[in-house]
Amino acid sequence: MSTIYILCVEDEPEVLDVIVRDLSALEDVFPIEMAVSADEARNIIKEIKEQGDKVGLAICDHVMPGDKGVELMIEMQGDEFTERTRKVLLTGQAGLDATVEAVNHARLNRYIAKPWDPDNLVSVARDELTTFVIENEKDLLPYMGALDAKRIQEAIRARGTISDY
C-alpha cells in the first residue's frame, strides 16, 4: 500500500509551522511534507513519486518568491502524477485573476482565506482527502478513522468490492 502525502507550500516558516500543526491530526495516516517554495515542492513531489507513493492533497500559498502558488498548481494539474491530487489555495491575497486561473487551469478544489479557522482547514483537508482516497484507493478501510467515515462507508457499500470470506 502506498503512502498518501499532504504537501504544504508556504514561504513563511511561522505560517507553515501553524498549518502543519493544525493538520497534525491527519499526520499519522497522511504524512505531511513542508516546502517553502514551488521549487522545493517540485523536488518533494519528485521524491514521493520515486518512492512509489502519492500526493493526496496540496495546500498552497499563492504569493511566494519564485513561482506563484497558482503556477505550481497548474503545473501539478498538467502532470499525470499529481493530476488527481486535491488542490487547496490558502492565501491572504490572490487577485481575482489568479483565482480564476487556478479554478480554470489547476482545477482548484478549494480556496481558504488567511487568517483561517483551524477547524475549517482540517475539515477541508479531511474532505478533500476523503474524495482523493475514494477516487484513487482500492482499500478504503485504513483511511476511515482519519477521514469522513460516513462517506467512506457509503463508498464501500456502493462499490461492493469487500465481501465475506
Added chain:
Amino acid sequence: MSSEDKYMRYLKESREKVQKRSNTIGIGSSGRRLDKNAFVKNIKELLPGSELLSSHYQTYKQGEIILREGQENKRLFVILDGYVKQSKQTDEFEIAIDLQGPGDFMGLLSFQTGERVFTTARASSDVEVLRVGQSSLDQIQENYPEISRVIQGLIFSNLSERYRRVVTLHMEIAQLSRQLEEERNNLRDTINELEKTRNLLINQEKMATLGELTAGLAHEINNPASALLRSVDYLMRVLPDMTEQAGALPDTGLVRHFLEAGMSREIRSTDQQREKMKQLQERYSHLSRSVIRDMSELGDELLEKVASYAKSDDKPKSLRLLLDSHKAGVFLASIQLSTGRIGHLVKSLKSYSRDSRAEPEVADIRLGIQETLMIIGNRLKDINVELNLPEIPMVKCYVGELNQVWTNIIINSCDAMEDKGRLFINCGTSSDGEVWVTIADDGPGVPDNLKSKIFESSFTTKTAGGDFGLGIGLAITRGVVQKHSGSISVRDRMGGGAEFIIRLPAYKGK
C-alpha cells in the same frame, strides 16, 4: 484650408450676395439697371478698337501688389477680370478686408480725395484692369459719353455697395460675436467638465494605488495575523495541561529549559528538518510522525535530554510535555515576531499616508522611500531591491504625496519587469544643491520615442481590463514633483532598463 482661405471664400460669397441683390434691384438715378457685367463686357468690346482705352489696359499676375497701403494714388482702377484682395496691415499681421471683382473700382477714395491709399490691393488671381488718371478719365468721358454715365452711376453704386457691405459686415460681426460668446461659454463648460474628469481620473488613480496597497497589506498582515492567532489558540490549549503535568517530571526545571529553548530556537530549513526527521524516525521507529516532527525542531542538546523519554513507550506523557513546552516557547517567539511585524506595518502605513492637506514639513525623504518599500513589499517578493541611500539634505515636502511618487514609480517598474528582476534606488545631492533620487529597474526600458510622452496624462502601455486607471500615474507623479518645485525625467539605465530621476530642492532653512 487655412483660416485665411476660409475668410477669403467668405468674402467672395458675401460679395456675390450683395452684388446679386444690387443687380436685381437695380440702382441708378435714371432708374435703369446698372449692370457691372454689362459694363465690363461693354468695355471689353470697346478695348480692341480704342486706342484710348487700350493704352490704359493693364494686367497683373497673381500675388502682384497693385496698390500699396500709404502710397499716393492718382489713378482709378476698374477691374475687368480676376479678383483683388484688399487688406490692411496692422503692427503684427495683415488683415484681409475685402475682395473685389470684375466691374469694381479700386483706389476710388484716394483717387477722388487725394488721400494716401488706405488698403493694400493685391491680385488674388491674374487680374485685368483699366487704369486711368484724372485726365484720361475726362478724355474717356468725352469720347465715350455712354460709358461715362455708367461710370458715374457705377461709382455711386460702388460706394453705396461698399456702405451696404459695411453695414452687413457689422451685422454679421455682431452675430458672430454673439456666437463667439456662446461658444466661449460652451468652452468654459467643457473646461469645467474636463477639470472634473481629470480630478476623477486622479481619484481613480489614487484608488488604484490604494487597491494595490490594501491587497498587499492584506497579505502582509494576514500572514503574521494567522501565525499569531493560531499560536495563541495552541497555547491556550496546551498551557493548562502543561502547568498541571509539570509536577510529574523528576526535574521541573526541564519544562522551563525547554520553553526558553523554544523561544530562542533557530528555524531549520525545511530540507534540514526533513533530514532530521528521517534520522529520528529511524532511531525512534515506535513514535508517531507528528511526535517525530516536534522532536525534529529540537536542538541537539535538547534531543539528548528527551532521549530517555523517547526511547520507551511508557513515558509518552513526559515526552509530550517536554515537546509541548518547547513548542509553546516557539509559539511565544512567533507571537512576538508576528505582533512586531504587524505593529511595524501599521506604523509604516500611518506615516506613509500622512495627511497631504497639512502644511508641508521638513523631512528626510529616504524614510518615505523605505516605508513605501515596506508597504508594497508583497510586490517585491521576487524583486531584488538594491538600496544605496546615503545621507542627503532634508526636503520641505508633503511626505504623503511624495510617497505616492515613490509608489507610482516603483509599481511602474514592477509592472515593467513583470514582478521579477532588480530594482536600484539611489539618492544624492547634485552640485547645485538639489536632492536627487533615481529609481531604476532592469526591465525592458522605455523606448526613446516614448520618453517624452510617458508623463502625459493619456499615456499608458497597459492593456485595458487588467490594471485600471494607471495610465495617468506618471502624469500625477510629475504633477506632485512639480508642485514641490522639482523635476522628473526618465532615461535608459546603464545595462538596460529604465531609470527615473527625481530632483527636489533641498531645504535651505534651519
Added chain:
Amino acid sequence: MRTKEKQRFPAWTKTAVGLTLGIIGFCIPLFVHFDGLSFAGHLTLGIFLVAAAFWMLEPIPIYATSMLVIFLQIVLLSTQGPLYQNAELPSYTVEQTAQEEVWRIPDSALQNNTVFLRTGARSSEEIQIEVVETENGFVFVRSDEISSGTEIVSDVNHILTGYTPASYTVFMGTLASPIIILFLGGFMLAAAAVKYNLDKNLTNVLLKPFGEKPMFIILGLMLVTAVLSAFMSNTATTAMMMTVAIPIALQVSKEDKFRIMLALSIPIAANLGGMATPIGTPPNAIVISALNAQGESIAFGTWMLIAVPLVLVMLLSAWGLMRVMYPPTITRFKLELDSAFDKSGKAIIMYFVFALTVVLWITEAQHGIPSGMVAFLPIMGLTVSSVLEKEDIRSLPWEVLWLVAGGIALGISMENTGLAVWLVSSISWDVFPQIVLLLVFGFVALMLSNFLSNTVTATLLIPLAVSMGTSGIAGDGFSLVISAVMIGMACNMAMLLPISTPPNAIAMSTGYIKTADMVKIGSIIGIIGLFVALAYAVLFWPAVLL
C-alpha cells in the same frame, strides 16, 4: 523522507513462509508413505496441505488458492488426468488352497489385513481378511468374501487402489453446484438492493419503531443489521449500517462509551445475522453442500428454523453484555431516518423479485422446490428486466463463489480418496460422548476461524466431521448433520480480532474502538455462543433435523 512504521516481520516473510510451507506440504506425501492411505489419498493430502498453508498464511489470495485446488484436482485426480487416463488395476485371480476359505494371494496385494477386490478395471472394494500363513512372496489368507475365481488387486499400492477417479467435470462442476447458484442468487438480490437503495430505506423504516433512547437504538440497529446480513453479505451490511451509525456516534462525546457500543454492535450483529440463512455467509454453503453430498439435504426454511433462535438469543445476550460493559451516558438522540423508496419501474420489479424469492426460499419445505432452483428466479428476473446491468454483474463478488467452489471440490476428494477417514481414524473417537465431540468441533472451529477465513475453516473441518459420521468411527450416537451444522455455526461466531471477519475490520477502522474492546466482547460472545449452540444441538436441533 519517510520511514514506514516498522513491522516486526516484513510482509514478504509471511509470503515466503506460506509459499515454502505449502510447497513442502504438497511434497511430503510424495516422498513419505502413510500406511492405510491410498495413493490418491496421498495426492489429496498433498493438495490439502498446500491449500491449508496457502489459506492460512495467504501468500496468494484465498480465492486463488481455491482455483489452484481445483486445478490440481483436475490434473492429478480426474479420470481424464495424465495419471489416471490409461490406468488399470492389476489383476490377480486368487488360488484356492486345500483348506476351506483359505486363499493364496501375492503379498503385494495385502496391507494391514486388507485386500482389495477388483470390481472393474478402475474400481475396487476393500475387504478385511485374516492372514493364515506367509510363504516367500505369497500369503495365505482366510475370508468368506472370496470365492473361486475372484479377482483381487495384485498391487495394493497401485494408484487406483482404494480410489475410483472422478471425471474432471465433477471438480469443475462445483462452481455450478446448487449451493453456488443459491449464493449467486443471493449476491444478485443484494446487488440490486444496494443499487436501488432498498437496504438503506429498509433500514430507516425498520429503525423508526425503536425510538430515540440509546439502548433501544442499539437493539434496533442490531436487529436490522442481523436481518439484512441474513440475506446480504455481512460486509456490505456493515458498511451500510455504519453510514447510519456514524452520524449517531458524532452526536456523542468522544469519552462516552456509547461510541464503543455503537461501533461494536454492528459487526457483531452482522456476523451473527449471517448464520440465519443458508445464503448468509459462505461457511453455511460449505456445510450444506457437504451434507447434500451425503444425501442429507437441509431446506432453506429448516436452516432458518434451527439458526434464527440461536441468532436471537446471541443478539440479545450481546446486547445485554454491552449494556453492562459500556453503559451509555447520553440519554436521547436525534435520528434522521428519511426513507425515500425508489418508485421507478425497475425498482418495483426488484422489490417484487426480492420478496418472491425470499418467500419461496423460506417456504421450501412446503412447496419442495429446492432453494438452488429458486435462486434462478432473481438471476433470471433481475437480468432480463435489466435491473442489473453488465457493470453490476461484473462487480458481483465472484471470487467468493470460487472460494466456496474450491472448498466443496476439496471436500469431494477428501471423501472419495479416503483421506478424511484416514485423518480422523487415528483417534478412537467413539470413547467420547457426542456432546464432547460437538464441543471439541465447535471450539476448534471457533478458534481457527478467529484467525482464518470462516469459509476456509469450514472447508478444512467439515470433511473431517462428515467422514467421522460416514465411517462410523465416532460411534452410534454421532449425528453427521448436527456436527456439521455446529461447525458451521461456530465458524460464524468468531469475532475476537479485527482480522477475524471483514465486518470487524470495518468497525475497527472507524477508530472508535480498540482491539482490546473487540477481544473482550468477542471472547465472551464466542464462549456464550458455543454453549448456547451446544444446548440447542442437544435439545432442539435433533427435533428439527433428525
